[in-house]
Amino acid sequence: MSDYCVVTTNSELFDLISENIGSQDCDDKVFCIDNPYEAAHYMCFELPELIFINFSDEGIDSFVMLEAIMEDPWLLHSGIIAISENNNDTKKIEKIQGEGVNIIVIIDRKQIKQSLTTIMSIIRNNRRILFQRGLSMDIIEYISGSFRLRNEPLEVQCYTNIICNFLFNARKISKTKKMDLQIALTEMLLNAVEHGNCNISFEEKTEWLINGKAIDDLIRRRVRDPEIRKKRVLFEYNINPLIAEFHITDEGDGFSWNAVIESSLDIPNGRGIIITKSITRNLTYNDKGNSVTFEFPFNQNESDLLPCLFVNMDSRKITKGEIIFHQGEPSSYLYYIVSGRYDVVVDNKVVSCLNSDDIFMGEMSFLLNNHRSATIQAQTKGRLIEISKIEFIQAIKEKPHYILFLTRLLAKRIQRINQKTALSLGKIT
Numbered sequence: 360m361s362d363y364c365v366v367t368t369n370s371e372l373f374d375l376i377s378e379n380i381g382s383q384d385c386d387d388k389v390f391c392i393d394n395p396y397e398a399a400h401y402m403c404f405e406l407p408e409l410i411f412i413n414f415s416d417e418g419i420d421s422f423v424m425l426e427a428i429m430e431d432p433w434l435l436h437s438g439i440i441a442i443s444e445n446n447n448d449t450k451k452i453e454k455i456q457g458e459g460v461n462i463i464v465i466i467d468r469k470q471i472k473q474s475l476t477t478i479m480s481i482i483r484n485n486r487r488i489l490f491q492r493g494l495s496m497d498i499i500e501y502i503s504g505s506f507r508l509r510n511e512p513l514e515v516q517c518y519t520n521i522i523c524n525f526l527f528n529a530r531k532i533s534k535t536k537k538m539d540l541q542i543a544l545t546e547m548l549l550n551a552v553e554h555g556n557c558n559i560s561f562e563e564k565t566e567w568l569i570n571g572k573a574i575d576d577l578i579r580r581r582v583r584d585p586e587i588r589k590k591r592v593l594f595e596y597n598i599n600p601l602i603a604e605f606h607i608t609d610e611g612d613g614f615s616w617n618a619v620i621e622s623s624l625d626i627p628n629g630r631g632i633i634i635t636k637s638i639t640r641n642l643t644y645n646d647k648g649n650s651v652t653f654e655f656p657f658n659q660n661e662s663d664l665l666p667c668l669f670v671n672m673d674s675r676k677i678t679k680g681e682i683i684f685h686q687g688e689p690s691s692y693l694y695y696i697v698s699g700r701y702d703v704v705v706d707n708k709v710v711s712c713l714n715s716d717d718i719f720m721g722e723m724s725f726l727l728n729n730h731r732s733a734t735i736q737a738q739t740k741g742r743l744i745e746i747s748k749i750e751f752i753q754a755i756k757e758k759p760h761y762i763l764f765l766t767r768l769l770a771k772r773i774q775r776i777n778q779k780t781a782l783s784l785g786k787i788t
């Protein structure tokens with residue numbers, strides 16, 4: 360069961376969303392908030408996974424909510440389905456999306472009835488990466504997925520944003536790298552839809568756009584053909600601690616890619632391929648030209664996404680092999696992990712490893728006024744933010760909803776420990 364909040368004053372829009380969500384899962388609860396300040400308050404204290412926002416609602420300034428989110432995107436990382444009725448609002452949303460806001464998809468108001476069922480299906484099938492801050496590397500070192508996309512640009516947008524938002528929230532990529540990856544995935548997936556499955560030539564697309572028509576309409580016209588409609592784009596990804604690998608295959612006739620991939624940006628067509636090659640690694644096509652593979656390296660557990668509470672605190676550089684604290688000593692500080700990997704040593708035995716996916720280290724003894732239960736030693740160089748109890752209490756007074764987040768974080772830690780114990784005992788296969 361999930362709770363979904365719709366921010367709008369438009370009762371017809373709310374009813375439409377409710378009907379389309381309810382038709383898929385009768386246990387889902389959908390409710391409406393018609394005030395942006397109440398909606399921002401809801402996001403701060405409930406930390407919802409998903410929220411619908413009507414950005415073209417004349418009765419509500421929904422961009423006020425985005426301002427609140429942008430103040431602390433580290434904490435308020437809810438997935439957003441943005442609803443827009445005009446190009447100006449869409450462009451504003453796209454610009455803000457580049458600042459780290461987790462917009463999953465932007466839907467034209469007129470397309471909700473046709474699109475929402477598909478989008479919600481994609482969201483439900485990708486919960487494991489869509490609503491996690493990061494990978495639990497001590498349980499899962501590799502994550503992969505394989506999807507068959509219809510010839511629908513909205514699906515391209517949805518899958519691209521899911522992957523990019525996840526890697527950004529997992530602190531694998533920075534805002535700049537997130538935008539680069541969005542460009543690369545969008546270009547390659549749309550190429551597969553437009554030129555691959557729909558067989559739209561560069562000349563035909565150019566003429567269509569010059570006449571002021573939307574490329575989405577040309578794709579929908581092509582899809583009226585039953586043979587084209589049944590074609591799919593296979594989108595596969597593999598994510599490991601250091602890199603993401605992508606493989607995109609269409610069911611078209613392919614193309615002569617050799618000349619394009621060695622060309623410059625001055626050529627009239629193929630620019631998307633050249634741009635993607637410049638911002639990714641090892642971009643290659645199969646002989647036919649209907650399947651492309653490329654890699655996207657990570658930032659080695661570091662990004663520019665930090666909690667606003669601690670962003671003005673100085674970070675401490677850590678050298679490889681450095682002891683952060685010893686087992687048995689008093690607990691005076693909580694540590695926010697900016698980067699690096701750290702061995703957890705109990706009675707001279709390494710029992711686990713922490714990295715930026717774990718967010719904090721030393722929080723249990725810090726909160727319980729206990730002595731340290733383990734020694735922490737840096738496996739690599741890194742950076743930590745050292746937070747004293749006075750600084751922590753002052754920060755919580757300023758932003759009390761951080762207590763809710765920390766409580767949920769600790770609950771997930773306990774759940775993860777239970778999962779590891781069950782795995783070691785053979786209770787989970």
